[in-house]
Amino acid sequence: IPGGFLETSPMGGQFNIAVTPSATGTHCVRLHAVDQAARTLVAAWLVNIAADPPQIKSAHEIPIPVGAELMKRLVFRNESNQSNTFVVVSSMPSVVSVRTPTLCMNARETQYIELVFRDQVHSGVL
Numbered sequence: 654i655p656g657g658f659l660e661t662s663p664m665g666g667q668f669n670i671a672v673t674p675s676a677t678g679t680h681c682v683r684l685h686a687v688d689q690a691a692r693t694l695v696a697a698w699l700v701n702i703a704a705d706p707p708q709i710k711s712a713h714e715i716p717i718p719v720g721a722e723l724m725k726r727l728v729f730r731n732e733s734n735q736s737n738t739f740v741v742v743s744s745m746p747s748v749v750s751v752r753t754p755t756l757c758m759n760a761r762e763t764q765y766i767e768l769v770f771r772d773q774v775h776s777g778v779l
Contacts (some may be wrong), residue, residue, distance in 0.1 A: 668686075670700075673686075674702055675742070677705060679701060680698045680702045680743050681700070685697050721735060722771075723769070724767065724768070725767075725768045726768070727766045728763060728765060731763075732770050736757070739756040740754060741753070743755050749769065752769055753765070
């Protein structure tokens with residue numbers, strides 16, 4: 654929501670918001686509905702967002718040769734009975750980047766998450 658403001662419909666009524674947390678913990682956000690024509694505040698909310706860490710369902714050990722860039726594809730399955738869009742991000746983009754950050758998947762569909770492991774100039778555990 655640009656600038657923390659949400660524009661109301663000219664017809665008034667209801668609206669939906671979707672929240673995608675980027676970190677775990679509790680966060681507090683102010684949300685304002687503004688009448689754009691009259692430039693007045695229509696309503697305001699204080700939204701508390703609590704985000705738990707994601708469940709880890711599988712882990713992969715990927716050996717990376719020193720001084721080489723490596724591409725890997727990981728199998729990912731939408732376990733839901735409905736279509737979903739998944740967004741994949743790297744917590745360490747200097748080490749690994751995601752070539753397929755958005756996966757639009759039908760129910761029970763399987764796709765690949767494509768990763769690129771960057772050239773690391775030293776060996777050791779990250």
